[in-house]
Amino acid sequence: MTRFWGLIAREWRLSVRHGGDTLASILFFVLAASLFPLAIGPAPETLGRLAPGIVWVCALLAALLPLDRLFGADLDDGSLDQLMLCGLPPSAVALAKALAHWLVTGVPLLLAAGPVAVMLRMPEEAVPVLLAGLLPGTIVLSLLGSAGAAIVLGARRGGVLLPLLVLPLAAPVLIFGVGAADAAAAGQAARPHLLLLCALLAAALPLCPLAAGAALRGAAE
Amino acid sequence: MPVGFKLRALQTAAAAAYGAAVDASASVAPAPARNLHRFANPGRFLRLSGKVLPYLAAAALAVSAVGLWWGLFRAPADWQQGDAVRIMYVHVPAAWLASLGYLGLAVCAVLSLVWRHPLADLAAAEIGPVGAGFTALCLATGSLWGKPMWGAWWVWDARLTSMLVLFFLYLGHIALIRAFDDPQRGYRAAAILALVGVVDLPIIKFSVDWWNTLHQPDSITLTGAPTMYVGMLYPLAVCALGFTLGFAAIVVARLRAAVMERRIRALLMARAQEGRMTEGRMTDGRMTDGRAAGAS
Secondary structure (H helix, E strand, C coil): CHHHHHHHHHHHHHHHHCHHHHHHHHHHHHHHHHHHHHHHCCCHHHHHHHHHHHHHHHHHHHHHHHHHHCCHHHHHHCHHHHHHHCCCCHHHHHHHHHHHHHHHHHHHHHHHHHHHHHHCCCCHHHHHHHHHHHHHHHHHHHHHHHHHHHHCCCCCCHHHHHHHHHHHHCHHHHHHHHHHHHHHHCCCCCHHHHHHHHHHHHHHHHHHHHHHHHHHHHHHC | CHHHHHHHHHHHHHHHHHHHHHHHHHCCCCCCCCCHHHHHCHHHHHHHHHHHHHHHHHHHHHHHHHHHHHHHHHCCCECCCEHHHHHHHHHHHHHHHHHHHHHHHHHHHHHHHHHCCHHHHHHHHHHHHHHHHHHHHHHHHHHHHHHHHHCCCCCCCHHHHHHHHHHHHHHHHHHHHCCCCCHHHHHHHHHHHHHHHHHHHHHHHHHHHHHCCCCCCCCCCCCCCCCCCHHHHHHHHHHHHHHHHHHHHHHHHHHHHHHHHHHHHHHHHHHHHHHHHHHHHHHHHHHHHHHHHHHC
16 A cells, blocks of 8 residues: 555656646646637637536546656656566556546646636536536546556557547546536536446446556556 | 365366367367367367358348348338338448447457457457448448438437447557557457447447437337337348348458468568578578688
């Protein structure tokens, strides 16, 4: 368990010292979201109607950005082999990596999503529900993304391949996440959508590290 | 103590059985058929499939032709949709086979990850493009059917969307399995992806169902009586059987080609290695000659 937390702390220190990676994905999120008013016009009613979808899609894409370095850097400098030998099962290594990815990408996204949603003229009563949906949603994205990153590890054009693999799998997260925010904006109950998101999280939490661990074992052989 | 003894006895028995199996596979006489593993031998697969394939292909062509003729010319037109309903005889079997193909991928993935059957890896690589083709056929015919019925080539309906996601999953699998320099790594990664996909597929299906539904509900279910005229049901069943045979025939033919391709590659590699070795010996010889000449 100490090693597990140690691994997360290592990832955290690495990302703090190379702050550019986290900053790049947040910047991408904000920039991509701010392109939409330019493209579809600044009319508040249209923007407000589209805002949950825009925030979710941009968050999904921004969370994918740092994934190809998640295991790639460790494979290049050989520390992946060390991680495989450190006594933790590969799935625990994968889980630690996924949680670290959520800490350094998901949490900043969550912090940036509120202001962006307000700028997109989203109804104010729906913003807390949007964030409440993003909280489990970004964890699921990190878990799915880490599994995808482990699977494409060592492939040619892995960076291009990764979105092709992860985006279709992430479709349910997007549907329920936007559904919750839309329901709140329309004055309906958002609770079922949020519960379904949590159910997705409960399914992804044990299964994705298993898949990622199996892929890591194959990559480190 | 007795437990330990029993365990040891079991181990010796297992070792003896394993030795016998190795002997049997080493000799020409085939081991008695006991399980599926017997068919994992590529050589045996080639022999067996070579005999089966012509009949399979002929049956697929004949049954599909009968089913399509029955569906397109003999079956009644729908009271509401008219002749447009005849697209169903291609569309529905293609949709079934698209899902069945992904299930086949997942089965190959389990066989590959658990038992490391080389044939399962090759089968996964060959099922992918065929399944993607049937998914594309389903999407194309669905689009053609949607235009007269719904007034649009494409609608973001639940079934269409989940089929589209399935198509993307196939494409991802096809791209992944060929993306590694070491084919074994590709097989393994693609097997894991197929398993993740087969777990996620029902979730995608349900989420999309709740999200939006315009497509008609199932006419044929496993539990209830079909809500469909029998005159349409029979040709549909014949078409489905013919398409399934066709799917199997294409996969078997591709698999045979893949096995032979791998053998040819292994032979070429061996020959290249041999050539390099003789070349190396020749240069070695020249070098010793030269050294000998210099010394003298």
